Amino acid sequence: MKKDRTKKDMTEQSKENRFMEKFNKFLNLIFPPDIKCIFCGRDINHFYERPFCDKCASHLPYNIGNRCHICDEPIGNEAIVCDRCQTTKHYFKRAYCPFTYDNMVRASLLSYKMEGKKYLALPFALLIEKYMHDSITNFDVIAYVPMTTISEKARSFNQSKLLAEELSKLTHLPVVHCLKKNFDTKQQKELNYKGRAENLKDAFSVVDKTSIKNKRVLLIDDIITTCATVDECSKAMSKYALSISVCAVARNKLHKSLIDNI
Ligand SMILES: [Zn+2]
Ligand SMILES: [Zn+2]
Numbered sequence: 001m002k003k004d005r006t007k008k009d010m011t012e013q014s015k016e017n018r019f020m021e022k023f024n025k026f027l028n029l030i031f032p033p034d035i036k037c038i039f040c041g042r043d044i045n046h047f048y049e050r051p052f053c054d055k056c057a058s059h060l061p062y063n064i065g066n067r068c069h070i071c072d073e074p075i076g077n078e079a080i081v082c083d084r085c086q087t088t089k090h091y092f093k094r095a096y097c098p099f100t101y102d103n104m105v106r107a108s109l110l111s112y113k114m115e116g117k118k119y120l121a122l123p124f125a126l127l128i129e130k131y132m133h134d135s136i137t138n139f140d141v142i143a144y145v146p147m148t149t150i151s152e153k154a155r156s157f158n159q160s161k162l163l164a165e166e167l168s169k170l171t172h173l174p175v176v177h178c179l180k181k182n183f184d185t186k187q188q189k190e191l192n193y194k195g196r197a198e199n200l201k202d203a204f205s206v207v208d209k210t211s212i213k214n215k216r217v218l219l220i221d222d223i224i225t226t227c228a229t230v231d232e233c234s235k236a237m238s239k240y241a242l243s244i245s246v247c248a249v250a251r252n253k254l255h256k257s258l259i260d261n262i
Contacts, residue, residue: 037053038123039052039107040055048126059104061101061250063097070095072094072095073253091234091237092231094245095251098128101223101252102250126166139216140217141175143175144160145160146161146179148181148182160220163222173218178212179205179206180207182204185200188225197228200228212237213241217241219233220246223251224248225253
């Protein structure tokens with residue numbers, strides 16, 4: 001009797017082992033243990049916790065220290081709101097950017113956008129989600145900065161839309177396709193603050209009011225520099241949405257020569 005039970009126990013145990021083996025294989029398929037650091041390519045085994053290695057972790061341009069409570073730009077003093085936000089009307093409540101647009105983050109954002117490294121959208125979205133912590137629960141939907149059809153075809157993807165889709169998978173907040181870019185605008189990088197805002201005037205419109213009506217919207221872009229793009233998108237949505245906040249992978253600063261040129 002005792003022998004039978006032992007035999008039965010062993011069969012059960014082996015069934016359990018086989019099940020666990022298959023289950024682990026399945027887990028490894030979904031969460032490969034040898035995913036690489038997104039900045040240097042070293043093998044890491046904590047991708048979903050932190051998608052970069054220890055060495056890169058000590059050199060990354062984290063957006064930390066005192067930052068503007070509205071636009072999330074680093075401030076060199078104890079002020080709550082930066083000089084620009086004190087004099088500029090924004091159509092969004094606040095911004096969230098985990099990094100400044102420097103060194104490794106700048107390089108990987110450029111390769112994401114210019115070299116079509118779409119796989120970076122997931123880790124970037126993960127980094128935004130971690131930076132926002134519980135604030136992410138304050139939103140109902142995710143919107144993204146749109147491109148014109150011609151520009152999107154030329155690049156083959158919209159980098160902000162892809163970030164929105166990955167953030168949606170992580171947060172279960174739905175993506176809304178509520179914005180449209182009406183025409184192609186000049187490259188923002190050569191323009192000063194005033195020029196950037198003028199360049200984008202009326203460039204965006206809402207094409208699906210219902211999707212954001214009385215909703216708390218989180219608008220996503222890849223980089224925020226002067227806030228002109230996210231402001232213009234927020235302005236278009238502000239007639240319908242309950243509130244709008246914005247997020248991006250990196251917070252950039254306008255080059256000094258362009259600031260002086262105001
Ligand atoms: Zn690394
Ligand atoms: Zn500010």
